[in-house]
Amino acid sequence: MLAAWRIPLPYPAEPALPAPVTIRPYLGDPVWHPGCVKLIWAALDQLDDLASQAQAEVDGHRDAGARYGRTGITAKTHAGSPSPVSDTLDELYGDLVKVEDPWRQARGYRTRPQRARGGPARRASIAFLLDELDGILRDPWSVDFGLNVLAWHHRLSKLTKSDPPTRRSPIRCPRCSERQVSRTDDGYYQCQACEKLMSQAEHDRAHSEQADELDQEVHAS
Incomplete structure (x- = not known):
């Protein structure tokens, strides 16, 4: 009696599984x-x-x-x-x-x-x-090449014990993450986006930390 009230399926059989993904993922x-x-x-x-x-x-x-x-x-x-x-x-x-x-x-x-x-x-x-x-x-x-370039810069x-004559630094600003950090005339570094001011030691520490983070991200992939 209960079978008479059973709702029919919209398809005759269970759908087939999709084909396995063959695309190889890359970081970035x-x-x-x-x-x-x-x-x-x-x-x-x-x-x-x-x-x-x-x-x-x-x-x-x-x-x-x-x-x-x-x-x-x-x-x-x-x-x-x-x-x-x-x-x-x-x-x-x-x-x-x-x-x-x-x-x-x-x-x-x-x-x-x-x-x-x-x-x-x-x-x-x-x-x-x-x-x-x-x-x-x-x-x-290019993973090794990119890391080598950063290591040589550091x-x-x-x-x-200084930066090159160009005032633009390659680091991200620790506050806003924008790459708009430049050296000022008095030897400090300032982000042109959020105006965060950093000493030479703070800049060098951020440079080293960001290079280490990039190294870990690449080798974790």
């Missing part, structure tokens, strides 16, 4: 968040200014400690080098061309011109990477 758009792209671009753009400041302190010893083939951010300079700063800048150039050379090959560009190591070679490599940065940061292998900032 598709690798980096747009805000991180701005941070990396600003840091890369400032590397030569910082390197030039460091070199100015040891002018006259430019080639004293140069060694070829040095790569890797954590590599140590030779204890007996008469110019550790020159060693560091030589190491920086090695890291830059370690990205430039395979990218040129992958894109079908001509081989990097032979350059004598020094300021002009470093600037040429940075200019090339800046021009190609949008494409580079869309590739999954390392050279500590080496020179």
